[in-house]
Amino acid sequence: MEFRQLRYFIAVAETGSISAASRQVNVAQPALTRQVRLLEEDLGTRLLERHARGVSLTVAGQALYDEAVQLLDTRTRIRTRLASLGQGLIGKVSLGVTVTHLWVPEVASLLRRYRDRYPQVAFEVFPLLSGPQLERLREGSLDAGILYLDGGE
Structure with a gap:
């Protein structure tokens, strides 16, 4: 599992669409689809229900979404804090x-x-x-x- 995959997954979850998510994160649709599939393989579970109108989250997908949002927020706070430490601001x-x-x-x-x-x-x-x-x-x-x-x- 990589931060990049989580970012892509969050974009898919929030847009409800692979194509909209690929535009949002500026990644080709096949590459984004592949990364989401690799994430599902790594976790050993389906995260998305694919249907004609887009995608929706499975129960596991919703659980991952909740955790991934928190994890990426924590990552951002850590980066900000460390940058501030390096600049003498904390x-x-x-x-x-x-x-x-x-x-x-x-x-x-x-x-x-x-x-x-x-x-x-x-x-x-x-x-x-x-x-x-x-x-x-x-x-x-x-x-x-x-x-x-x-x-x-």
Whole structure:
């Protein structure tokens, strides 16, 4: 069973027609028919009742349709989530900050704007002096840092 076969099957189920489904998924009708037949063979059951006016689902076909729709929706959510993770739009960021009375409003504003734009990113903020912060950045226990370097480090 392949995702492609499930997509084709869903199109057939929703249109009630092999020819309409082939146009919808932009696949030649014989190729679509073959993929649906391979799916039926793989599952060991008939999924469609073929008749003059098109096709209808068997009981097994309805069960597969219900599961396939959920499965493809889950696949889409997984792809979206992983793409978002890869772009830094989801997750947790450990941030070191050298806190001075001058930086607090700017850092708070920066984090607030980021959170508004990317609500699925959580920040864990660590107030650290520059030296310890730089060391934690080097060892990888901080993802990012806002620190003051006097040119000596």
